[in-house]
Amino acid sequence: MKLKFTTFLLSTISFSFGQTTEKIIIPNGVVYNYASHKINEKVKKLIAESISQKDYYSILDKSLIIGPTLWNRFQNIESLKGIPGNVVFHIDDMKVDGKMSQDLDDSKKIWNEVKKEISGDYKIRKANEDELKYYWSTISFDIEEPLFILETEHHNYILNFLKTNMKLLWIDEFPIKKSYYNPIDNGTYKTDGSFKIYQSGNEVYMTDKGNKETKLEKVILLSSDIDLKNNSSVEDLSLIVDKTNKIFEELFKNSDKSGKIIVQFELGKNKNEIQFAVRDDLDLEIMKTFEERLYLEKYPNSKKDTIKFQLVYKVNSYNDIN
Template sequence: MIKNHITFLFIIGILNFSFAQKNNEIAYIKAHDSINRKAILNIENSLLVNTNTLNVSKTLIIGPNFWETIIKNGLNSKLTGINVNFHIPIRRKIIVKQGRAFKNSEEHNDIWKFICLNNQSHKLRKPNKKELNYYWSIISYDIEEPIYVIEFDTSTYIIDLDANGCVFFIEKI
């Protein structure tokens, strides 16, 4: 009987511990160095002046800020894709903003060329806490490396890649 009570208390203790995670903590999973090196190489090669092509997974998702920039610059008239709604918590409300998803490799390259246009010098780095907080607020999954930020003179983008070094998400921050 005492053994059953101890087992019960042990299970309750484990359950309480597992539910004690802070909901506002960013779920960030680090990748092996070789995966990060492959991702960096992909991004750097894609930024070469003569290349301007991007190694993308099957689908490229464009975040709401970047999609607004694309619309303002008229590139959206050349692009198809499907709408992606982002539910973003801002203060005590949820704001719904629209992004876009693309499967066509020509569109992927058009989007990448748009980023590279007039943006020759850049700095590639890991995202800081503020950037991770924003990104985590618009996605519905844990953040897993490789993930990088490209800082140009006039704009900054967060680039999320899969384990093969292929880009699947771009957002302007």
Template sequence: MKIKILLIFLFFVNAVKAQITEKITIPNGIVYHYADDKINEKVKKLLTESLTNTNSYDVLGNNLIIGPTLWKRFKNIENLKSIPDSLIFYIDDVEIEGKMAKKPDDSKKIWNEFKKEVSGNYQIRKANEDELKYYWSTISFDIEEPLFILQTENQRYILNFLKKNQTLFWLDEFPYKNSYNNPIDNGTYTTEGTIKTYKNGNEVYVTDKGNRETKLEKVIFLTGDSELKANSSIEDIKSVIDKTNKIFEKLFKNSKREGKIMVQFELGKKKNDIQFAVKDDLDLEIMKEFEKQVNEEKYPNSKKDTIKFQLLYKVNSYNETE
């Protein structure tokens, strides 16, 4: 009797294990529902076949939504301009256009253009934290698998399928930016992850023109997350930003001229280096005083390796847009 119970228990454990799907790291605040491996593998196979077979459209359903980042490029393709039914996405309080294809022929047109871009080598995998954060910012529903990232040499596409019939209903592109042309040292910075931009303490993916005003516009980190955590702290970085903001607001709040100021901080273990860049019609006398006071301020050092980030200020100006 004990042997039978043990065998039944082992069978149950093995059955449960067979249904356990690959787990990923889910960022806080995101609701994510897994599908079992059988469904995910079935969809991956269907996706691969649809990409390699010219006349296969089994992956498509009744409707296909094109997310804002991909549509920003695809809307300029002549063959897709006639597709009706635009969608408006609200990302970082900015309105951005997307598209919904409600006719099979329109979905096929989009899919054909998509296949042209992934004709070379590609990888199909689950989403990482950054990709999930972006996708979550574009949608108003829980994330549910099958959800895959199709990664090529230059792009990362987001593909979300309906669980009930395994057809594609959402296609977008992660705004992957792993290089940054630094106007201060004219260098190009690259990272294995993505260059991140923050506004009002939050990571942002898009920015609009905004208002004409005088304030800190954004913070750009040129050091990766892991290096930042190992060599500094949120409190130290906030201290740098707060001290610099105080000097900026005191000097430029009543300035009538317009322009942009970029302040680059390199916090080292023993020495900090600060560089400045300006453009447009700034009051250079005020700028000299700003540089003087910033250089006289005491900022925290890094724990070991140098970290680098930039503060971009606008003076009677609009936001930089990409």
């Protein structure tokens, strides 16, 4: 009897551990509240059923918020144009549009458009750090599970449910950018993750028109985080940006013409290369001097492997919207 009791006890303990809520990495500053394993598994099942079964809308209610990235793609779909309930999201200094459905039939229309885009295999998983940082930037409340990412070949949908009734409260899309066309070498760069863009020292997931001005617009990293970490440092990259900014501001601050400049740095162990691309009506005489000044500067080399990044400047221009 004692042996049987011990076996039963071990089985019970093993089962209990198996039901532990899956923990994830929460970015600094993000408030994230877990739901029970039982609730999360029930919602995952409901999502799968809503995808596989026709006219099955158990996850929907009349109220459904569509976040800014997904609505940016969906707003021109004919069947969705008539949905009332415009929403404006305040993300940092930007104002971006979204939508709030207040009718079950409208919620069904939105979900049907999502289902049309799921043509192959998909995965229902918890959010990673980047996805949490993006979602946190769009909302004005604490993140509460059930929260899942519906990952397909081309899109990562963010699905946030109400714990009380397991209805979909919020749907959006993580603004993943897996390819980038480089106008300098006419190549298309691809990544399994997403190309990272920085403005004013902060990673950004979307940009608006901004102000018409002359300044560094953004930094685009064309090498992976691991390659950058192994071959350079924050101090070295900051030094390059600061030197380039100083020369740019000195030369272009009083220019009357407008346009964009891309400065591409390719740092090697023994040799660095700098390439340029320009757009619109830039003052080419000033541009020539800008290039000459940058070629004369001494920049840090990489530790071993080549790394590549771009500085995008605007001259009397607005931001490129992405």
